[in-house]
Amino acid sequence: MKELPGYAGQVLTIDLTSQTYEIDKLPNKLVEEYLGGKGFCAKILYDELSAKCDPLSSENMVVIATGPFTGTLVPSSSRCVIGTKSPLTGIWLDSNCGGTFGPELKMAGFDIIKIKGQAIKPICIIIENDAVSIEGAEVLWGKDTFSTQQIIKEKYGQEYKVACIGQAGEEKNLVAGVLAEGRAFGRGGAGAVFGSKNLKAIAVRGTRSIEIYNTNEFLRENKEAYNEIAIHMDTGGSRPKYGTSGIYSFIKEAGVLPIKNFQGGSYPGMELVNEHQLVEELYEESRACFACPIACSKYSKVKKGKYEGRYVEGPEYENVWSFGAQCGNSDLGSIVYAEYLCDFYGIDAVSTGNIIGFVMECYEKGIIKKDDLGFGANFGNDEAIINIIHLIGKSEGIGKLLGQGVKRISDYLGKDTSRFAMHVKGLELPAYDPRGAFGMGLAFATSDRGACHLRAYPVSSEVLDHAGRIDPLSTEFKAELVKTEQDWFAIIDSLGLCLFGTFAIGPNQITDLLYSLTGQEEFPSASKLMKIGERIYNLTRLFNIREGITHKDDTLPLRLLEESLSDGPSKGVTVPLNEMLTEYYLIRDWDEMGRPNKQKLRELGLGEEFCKSESQ
Amino acid sequence: MIIYDRKECIGCQICEIVCSMEHTGRINPKKSRIRYHDELPQIGKVEFCRQCLAKACVEVCPTHAISLSAIGTITLDYSLCTGCLQCNKDCPFGSLPMDGEYPLFCDTCNGNYQCTQWCPTKALKKGGAES
Amino acid sequence: MQVRITVKFLAHLADATGKKELIVVTENNFYKAIEKIEKEIDFPIRDKLNDGIGLLINGKSHHLYLKKNFQLAENDILVFVPILGGG
Numbered sequence: 052m053k054e055l056p057g058y059a060g061q062v063l064t065i066d067l068t069s070q071t072y073e074i075d076k077l078p079n080k081l082v083e084e085y086l087g088g089k090g091f092c093a094k095i096l097y098d099e100l101s102a103k104c105d106p107l108s109s110e111n112m113v114v115i116a117t118g119p120f121t122g123t124l125v126p127s128s129s130r131c132v133i134g135t136k137s138p139l140t141g142i143w144l145d146s147n148c149g150g151t152f153g154p155e156l157k158m159a160g161f162d163i164i165k166i167k168g169q170a171i172k173p174i175c176i177i178i179e180n181d182a183v184s185i186e187g188a189e190v191l192w193g194k195d196t197f198s199t200q201q202i203i204k205e206k207y208g209q210e211y212k213v214a215c216i217g218q219a220g221e222e223k224n225l226v227a228g229v230l231a232e233g234r235a236f237g238r239g240g241a242g243a244v245f246g247s248k249n250l251k252a253i254a255v256r257g258t259r260s261i262e263i264y265n266t267n268e269f270l271r272e273n274k275e276a277y278n279e280i281a282i283h284m285d286t287g288g289s290r291p292k293y294g295t296s297g298i299y300s301f302i303k304e305a306g307v308l309p310i311k312n313f314q315g316g317s318y319p320g321m322e323l324v325n326e327h328q329l330v331e332e333l334y335e336e337s338r339a340c341f342a343c344p345i346a347c348s349k350y351s352k353v354k355k356g357k358y359e360g361r362y363v364e365g366p367e368y369e370n371v372w373s374f375g376a377q378c379g380n381s382d383l384g385s386i387v388y389a390e391y392l393c394d395f396y397g398i399d400a401v402s403t404g405n406i407i408g409f410v411m412e413c414y415e416k417g418i419i420k421k422d423d424l425g426f427g428a429n430f431g432n433d434e435a436i437i438n439i440i441h442l443i444g445k446s447e448g449i450g451k452l453l454g455q456g457v458k459r460i461s462d463y464l465g466k467d468t469s470r471f472a473m474h475v476k477g478l479e480l481p482a483y484d485p486r487g488a489f490g491m492g493l494a495f496a497t498s499d500r501g502a503c504h505l506r507a508y509p510v511s512s513e514v515l516d517h518a519g520r521i522d523p524l525s526t527e528f529k530a531e532l533v534k535t536e537q538d539w540f541a542i543i544d545s546l547g548l549c550l551f552g553t554f555a556i557g558p559n560q561i562t563d564l565l566y567s568l569t570g571q572e573e574f575p576s577a578s579k580l581m582k583i584g585e586r587i588y589n590l591t592r593l594f595n596i597r598e599g600i601t602h603k604d605d606t607l608p609l610r611l612l613e614e615s616l617s618d619g620p621s622k623g624v625t626v627p628l629n630e631m632l633t634e635y636y637l638i639r640d641w642d643e644m645g646r647p648n649k650q651k652l653r654e655l656g657l658g659e660e661f662c663k664s665e666s667q
Numbered sequence: 668m669i670i671y672d673r674k675e676c677i678g679c680q681i682c683e684i685v686c687s688m689e690h691t692g693r694i695n696p697k698k699s700r701i702r703y704h705d706e707l708p709q710i711g712k713v714e715f716c717r718q719c720l721a722k723a724c725v726e727v728c729p730t731h732a733i734s735l736s737a738i739g740t741i742t743l744d745y746s747l748c749t750g751c752l753q754c755n756k757d758c759p760f761g762s763l764p765m766d767g768e769y770p771l772f773c774d775t776c777n778g779n780y781q782c783t784q785w786c787p788t789k790a791l792k793k794g795g796a797e798s
Numbered sequence: 799m800q801v802r803i804t805v806k807f808l809a810h811l812a813d814a815t816g817k818k819e820l821i822v823v824t825e826n827n828f829y830k831a832i833e834k835i836e837k838e839i840d841f842p843i844r845d846k847l848n849d850g851i852g853l854l855i856n857g858k859s860h861h862l863y864l865k866k867n868f869q870l871a872e873n874d875i876l877v878f879v880p881i882l883g884g885g
Contacts, residue, residue: 123694124684151680151705158695161805200707209704210697233707260693270688277787285849285883289809295885300808302885304877306857324807327818336710339679346677351710364708368885465789482885487857506883515882516852522862554883559688620857 055082056264057119057569061161063183065176067248068109068168072183077162083573085658086583087118089145089544092134093590096143098662099165102597106138106240107223107247109169115156115214115253116163118547122154122261122341124273125564126280127339127552129154131231132544138247139225139240139402139456140477140501142595146241149340149549150234152255155212159257175215177207178255188251192221195395196230198533203254215252216242217397222446223247224454226479230394233348233364234340237399239364239478239500240456264570272564276556283555287344290551291337293326294349295368298515300325305514305523306619307487308372309480311430312408313473313608315616318431320381331384333617338364345551351387360382368456372482373404378411379430387437394605396444402456405479407439409457409472418466423449470609475502485611485626487619488513488523492626493533493635496605499591505550507536510610526627531632538584545587547550553636586655589639589647593660602645605632668718668739669701669773669783670794678703678710680784682791689781690774700771701782701791702764713791714762716741716772724754724763724770733772741772801826801870805835806877811851815841815878828860828868835876843878852879 054060058077065072068250082385092114104110113135120128131153137144138312156164157179166176173188191199196217203213214231222244225243228235236242241595245251263269268602280286289297302308303325310316331352339346351360366374366386374389375379393400407428413419414428427450428435435615442450452460457479462471473480490509509532513523521528539558543550546565553561558577565574568638574580611626636643652658680703683696691698702716718739725733725741732747735752754770755763763770783791802823812818817839822832832844843851854877855863855870870876 067784124681124688154696158697232705258695258697260687260691260698262693262694263688266688266692277785284810284881289880289882292813293809297809298882298885300806301854301879301882304806304808304854304857304875327812338708338710339676339677342684343679344671344677344681346679346788362708450868504884511884515884516878520859520861522859551883620854 055191055569055571056262057123058082058087059117059160059259060260061160062165063161063178064167065183065185066129066168067166067170067174067185067250070170070185072185072198073350074181077255082571083585084583086542086545086574087162088116088121088130088132088147088547089134089541090583090587091116091380091479091545092132092145093587093594095163095165096134096136097590097594100136101367103599104136106136106141106244107320109248111136111244111247113166113241113248113250114163114245115166117153117157118545119565119569121547122157123568124342125548125568126273126276126546126556127340127343127345127549129343130544130547130549131156133236133241135241135244137239137500138243141502142476142598142600143499143591144239144241145259145544146228146236146238146389148231148234148236149343150232151341152212152214152231152234154259154341155255157257157261158259159255160259164253164452166248166250166383168237171246173251175203175254176250178253180257180259191251192217196397197395199252200232203252207254208256211254211256213254215397216245217444219396219397219398219444219446219454220246221251222454224398224443224446225456225459226399226406226454227397228399231399232546233338235394235399238401238503239399244399256517258662262493263568263611265567268567269564272560272567276560276564280344280552280555286551286555289477290345290347293330294334294347296326296329296371297365299368299371301515304484305487306616306621307484307491307510308376309482309484310376312377312412312471313480313484313610314412315618318376318379318381324381324383328383329366333366333387340549343549343552344489347551353384353387356382356384358388361388361391363394366390369482370400370404374402374407374436377404377408378436378481380433380436382433385433385436390438392437392444396440398440398444398454401481402479403443405462405473406443406453406457406460407436410439410453411435412471413464413468417465418468431634445588450529473608473610475607476604478502479610480581483510484621485607486616486624487596489526489626489631490523490529490532492607492611492628493529494536494632496607496628497533497537497635498630499588499595506540507533508540508550509533509536524621524624525583526630526634529631530638534635534638537588538581541584541587542580545583582655588656589652589655589657590660592641592656596646602632602636605645668794669780670792672790672792673710673712675788675790676710676713677788677790679724679789681785682713683787685781685785689776698766698771700764700773703709714760714764716763717760718773719759719794721759723757723759726758727753738775740774741771742774743769745769781783799826800824801872801874803831803870803873804875806875808877808879809882810881811878815839823849824870826870828864828870831870850881854875854879
């Protein structure tokens, strides 16, 4: 029996500058204190990156980490995390995805890959168990993500799982992501970091086994977990049928769906877009990530109209919004094609749609003109959406600027556009309007990577779960809710689990599964795990403080703080952020500048880090 | 034997996980006797020994390593198998799962068919005489 | 007093009830309205309300919308939803 059942047990460190690599044992202490995935990334990047390093220089690192659950039988446990310093935001970034890449990496024997330095010409990393090679990738350079994956598989074998960048990452486009087997490490610009290192792709094949501490218990607990997922209304009902878009109408009815770059109002055909239309007109098959019984991913094909024949793995809820309501567009075919193109070029489909909505508002206000774009771009112009994606994907013309994200575009344009540049800390907002669910405002403002709905998801308690037992338009309970979720989600992202599975399986079940898998006495209870989550969240905060983040950055776009919607359930309100933020700092034991206090850091075993942050 | 309905398959590979756990006590899809082959972005299909009546593998095996057991499953005598994979070439269902060296045949998990018990969409079902 | 309300069923609740949207004329008392809706769609709602089925009235949770005054108004929109996790 291995020392650490459930883990692969090894760390692979690759230096692209010297083209060398080494394999080390996974340190027990890292496991005990940081669990896996996101936790591993946080500890390594905090310790090994120098403060204020240029994210696109050889100094930045890419850490790819799986968790103890990744690649095991635990339902929806396929996830893998990329951690790096984001070139889009200049702060902490962890981006995770499901699929098969993470499990394959673990079967190859690695919990962590650390990639340092910078290659002088295009390369790809080929891993087959302990055999690691860094190979020339000139033939892949300039290729889209689908071709890249295909060419690698044809050369090395179909069993290889590939994570790669497209043209956008090569051009160091700041919204570039890393695509892996139909899934995306989308947000925050990890693709640009790959590009800056001349790293086109990582291909991995593993034939090793994952050991289990107590197989019988593990099987029994999993059987229960699978059962809970099957009978749960969401994971066994709505999600397998509608995918992530099952919430679409609900979010819209509750006034939480942002419309036309968060201006509100309506657009032609908006009443037609809903989860039923997706099922009836688009979905053809359900696709699951590794070890997931839910299969929320859909293979969609457009059957009529000018986008007939276009297909995508999706469209996800986020993109039905980002290329739909955000752009005042109700043509489903164009939404499918837009998401496909984002995957093709390797760009984040959330940020990209947000950018297009921003461009459309600027166009309608006369700040961006037809001559700047080469075409008109009113809200609802589906062809403009497609054109802009091509420009961003290829970094052509104005696409070079647009691919730098809403914050930089707004800085460039000036003219008070920052009011409606919908980002926090440089990361574009996703598909929730915090004016309809105040908790989401606090979640966006305090998310460690900038505006993100996956660091805390209070809208679930405010709206989705039994139509809101707590008032979405009140500040009460929000600070506590956001803090608790951030700590718990840090655990989910460290375990390798997908958030969707956790709608049906709770903290105690997860703790039991973790024990029967790993046998680690360090993880005895959900409350002990929560401490690890809190440690991780405070460490990513320290990372951001080191990069210069203060309470002033824990904010929202002015539009959400000062402009209210003129209709719908949240008519007339703005987000009372400060009230929630003050309470949040108090609950977190952070001072009024948003810095964790000494006592809290000591309690979390981060006391030494306090001294470091003080001396800076 | 196992009956596979491709229309219901979601490509989750849970069959591979439980098969490897049943036969090796550990998780290793590459040792699974049932194997999913993806056809991104659409669903692919699984391959496994269907215990078919043709028994081409038994007949073509040059070292007589492959035989038919009393319960109708195919068994492999590892001491005789040279890994020539003639059985794989002649399999009427296209191909057999491999562990990297040797072919892998479904042994029904003593009639328990773990893959069918865990398959979340019932794309895999127990069929034939024992069902 | 009689009111005319719009009733919607979202996600797989639309499949379960066989209806996506309907107009109902009903007494304005909330519970009488629920009874009327149950009759029209032949599907039990009241027992499951807050235990599997949620309800928004004009976009607001019915707890918050109705408070202590259990009355509906003309043109109210009632949206019944199953428990959903997130997207």
